[in-house]
Amino acid sequence: MTEHLKNEKLYHARIKRVMDVVALRKPDRVPIATMSDYFFVTSQGVNCKEAMYDPDKMKKAYTKSAGEYNLDMCGTPSSIFSGPLMDVMDVSAFSWPGATKESNRLPNNCTIQYQDKEYLMSDECDDFLKDPTDFTLRKLIPRMSSSLSDLSNIPISIRTMSMPYTILRLLPMMSLLLQDLGTKLKIAGGELERAQSAQNTLKADLKSIGYPTTYHFGIMSPFDWVADFLRGMKGTMLDMYRQPDKLKALVDVFEQTVTELIDAAIEMYQLDRVGIPLHWGAAGFMSDQQYAEFYWPQLKRLFLHLIEKNITPMPLYEGNYTPRLKYLAELPPGKIAGHYDTVDRQQHKDILSGITCFWGDVPKALLITGTTEQVKDYVKELIDDFPDGDLIIDGDASGIPVESKKENVMAMIETVDEYGKY
Amino acid sequence: MKDLMNAVIQMDEQSAIKQTEKLLADGKSAMEILDTYREALSQIGTLFERGECFLPELILSGEMLKTASEKLKPFIQKSVDAEKRGRVVVGTVQGDVHDIGKDIVVLLLDASGYEVMDVGVDVSAETFTTAVQEFMPQVLGLSGLLSSAYGQMKGTIELLNRKNLRSDLKIMIGGGQMSDSIRIYTGADAFGNNAVAAVRLCDDWIEEGQII
Numbered sequence: 038m039t040e041h042l043k044n045e046k047l048y049h050a051r052i053k054r055v056m057d058v059v060a061l062r063k064p065d066r067v068p069i070a071t072m073s074d075y076f077f078v079t080s081q082g083v084n085c086k087e088a089m090y091d092p093d094k095m096k097k098a099y100t101k102s103a104g105e106y107n108l109d110m111c112g113t114p115s116s117i118f119s120g121p122l123m124d125v126m127d128v129s130a131f132s133w134p135g136a137t138k139e140s141n142r143l144p145n146n147c148t149i150q151y152q153d154k155e156y157l158m159s160d161e162c163d164d165f166l167k168d169p170t171d172f173t174l175r176k177l178i179p180r181m182s183s184s185l186s187d188l189s190n191i192p193i194s195i196r197t198m199s200m201p202y203t204i205l206r207l208l209p210m211m212s213l214l215l216q217d218l219g220t221k222l223k224i225a226g227g228e229l230e231r232a233q234s235a236q237n238t239l240k241a242d243l244k245s246i247g248y249p250t251t252y253h254f255g256i257m258s259p260f261d262w263v264a265d266f267l268r269g270m271k272g273t274m275l276d277m278y279r280q281p282d283k284l285k286a287l288v289d290v291f292e293q294t295v296t297e298l299i300d301a302a303i304e305m306y307q308l309d310r311v312g313i314p315l316h317w318g319a320a321g322f323m324s325d326q327q328y329a330e331f332y333w334p335q336l337k338r339l340f341l342h343l344i345e346k347n348i349t350p351m352p353l354y355e356g357n358y359t360p361r362l363k364y365l366a367e368l369p370p371g372k373i374a375g376h377y378d379t380v381d382r383q384q385h386k387d388i389l390s391g392i393t394c395f396w397g398d399v400p401k402a403l404l405i406t407g408t409t410e411q412v413k414d415y416v417k418e419l420i421d422d423f424p425d426g427d428l429i430i431d432g433d434a435s436g437i438p439v440e441s442k443k444e445n446v447m448a449m450i451e452t453v454d455e456y457g458k459y
Numbered sequence: 460m461k462d463l464m465n466a467v468i469q470m471d472e473q474s475a476i477k478q479t480e481k482l483l484a485d486g487k488s489a490m491e492i493l494d495t496y497r498e499a500l501s502q503i504g505t506l507f508e509r510g511e512c513f514l515p516e517l518i519l520s521g522e523m524l525k526t527a528s529e530k531l532k533p534f535i536q537k538s539v540d541a542e543k544r545g546r547v548v549v550g551t552v553q554g555d556v557h558d559i560g561k562d563i564v565v566l567l568l569d570a571s572g573y574e575v576m577d578v579g580v581d582v583s584a585e586t587f588t589t590a591v592q593e594f595m596p597q598v599l600g601l602s603g604l605l606s607s608a609y610g611q612m613k614g615t616i617e618l619l620n621r622k623n624l625r626s627d628l629k630i631m632i633g634g635g636q637m638s639d640s641i642r643i644y645t646g647a648d649a650f651g652n653n654a655v656a657a658v659r660l661c662d663d664w665i666e667e668g669q670i671i
Contacts, residue, residue: 132556132581143581147554147607270559274515275522278470321507321653322514356635401606401636406644434636438606 047247051109061371063426067457070110073436077102086135086145089120092235103248113250119232125225127184155269162283190214252310259291259335261316292335310349319356362388378434394427404441409448416452467499489534496524500570504655521566543574549600550578552611561602563654584615603634612645
């Protein structure tokens with residue numbers, strides 16, 4: 038068998054191992070599939086800034102790590118954004134290593150971070166709801182990206198361009214207002230092309246050596262979209278009391294938006310697995326009643342929409358999800374791969390056994406500060422807890438953290454190899 | 460005062476404002492009214508710890524206190540500052556720009572009668588050290604959401620040790636990912652996973668006479 042055929046076989050065998058667990062079929066051994074991205078780069082001595090600004094270094098390190106760690110699924114490299122693209126777009130909502138603008142700059146070894154802000158003010162919700170597209174174009178985008186601030190110069194609603202007279206007058210007028218914007222977008226387009234080309238080559242390289250990635254496309258839950266990118270944490274939490282109906286209306290708008298986005302992505306890519314990082318539904322962030330009222334209905338419909346399209350949702354349940362397990366029991370069995378951060382394993386087994394697998398949860402504190410023996414013990418206990426083949430192993434939260442001791446990651450992998458065969 | 464307390468605990472913002480205005484008109488002292496708010500927030504904190512109250516309630520009650528403080532400020536004598544329970548420096552460590560948890564800690568500590576210096580986010584070990592030297596707090600709170608925070612917290616505490624600034628200083632680390640093993644790793648005195656725990660730690664240290 039040629040090397041190429043051998044790797045292709047391995048590629049499919051690895052996907053099958055993971056997806057068997059998701060479908061609640063016992064695989065040959067416990068799979069390891071990680072949500073991590075930057076670890077694949079930093080553990081080869083390339084820092085986070087280099088990962089974002091030097092695609093060749095990033096690709097080389099990522100590919101080397103894939104072969105070295107030999108996981109069933111690597112994290113998706115798509116979440117390593119292009120630094121030059123971010124600089125050109127000047128996205129004020131993020132801080133990242135190496136940012137040209139000092140106010141956005143983080144130390145070289147830090148991963149990209151979102152800055153919680155209120156982009157849509159509480160008294161603007163009605164205006165947004167009246168015309169979400171126009172508000173997004175003329176108000177939200179300029180607030181989120183100073184490179185696109187010229188869009189706020191558009192003097193009148195986009196709807197007014199729906200007749201030939203206004204097309205003749207307003208569009209040419211706008212081209213004068215938006216000259217700088219065109220130049221910036223042209224540069225950004227070039228950077229995007231360069232970044233996408235690097236990502237596509239990397240994914241092809243990984244595939245050629247037999248390694249799949251967890252997912253290729255990520256989306257937000259409707260509530261988190263509103264909380265993270267429009268109203269901010271504080272605004273959203275206050276909305277639950279001060280303007281609950283408007284908050285619900287916003288979440289409804291973004292349920293429709295997420296659905297449109299998925300359907301468009303289905304047309305563009307071959308989607309099989311979709312990542313959904315979940316931020317605000319965990320214990321402590323809201324009551325069960327609030328979760329049932331503001332968060333779960335739209336999230337459940339999102340899961341079901343993906344399932345209907347034969348796509349496996351891969352939610353990252355950030356924070357403690359124990360109180361929400363009862364909601365997950367409403368989902369069809371064997372269709373979702375939920376990645377846990379903190380959850381009561383016994384309750385997971387009691388409530389979700391036969392419905393959904395367990396994906397996690399080697400603690401980051403252990404991978405960073407623990408010993409290899411402690412890691413081995415933890416992984417063995419995890420495997421013992423799920424003897425029926427419904428376990429995928431990874432770090433907790435977002436997978437293997439960049440600060441992990443390499444020997445601890447190797448201990449996790451070796452223990453699964455030695456102890457995880459069924 | 461009971462009606463005001465109930466209004467705050469039941470998250471009835473409008474009623475709390477009305478009660479505050481009524482109590483002021485009835486000649487109640489502004490300080491007494493503010494203390495009622497603080498007591499209500501303390502009870503909400505307890506409910507939060509018990510899992511009977513959540514982030515929206517913490518935030519809203521904090522906002523209610525803020526509104527009341529503004530309204531009552533003209534009626535409160537300046538000497539009140541002298542009655543602060545203690546001084547606390549709080550900030551998010553270098554490389555981490557998350558401010559949500561830190562901001563709630565600042566709000567709750569302030570509401571609980573502490574004088575708080577908020578040094579912001581992405582704060583270097585050197586800046587924390589300068590803040591400790593200048594503000595002379597009894598407690599330093601290091602906040603962080605990311606796993607990169609562990610090393611930064613450790614480095615900050617090591618710098619404070621090297622500069623002999625630990626003898627009268629308690630250090631607490633906070634964030635959803637903190638644990639006792641991380642407390643040991645960083646060299647902190649205590650850890651907390653939420654904002655209410657930070658207030659509880661400061662209160663306990665004061666009650667136990669560990670900080671003066």
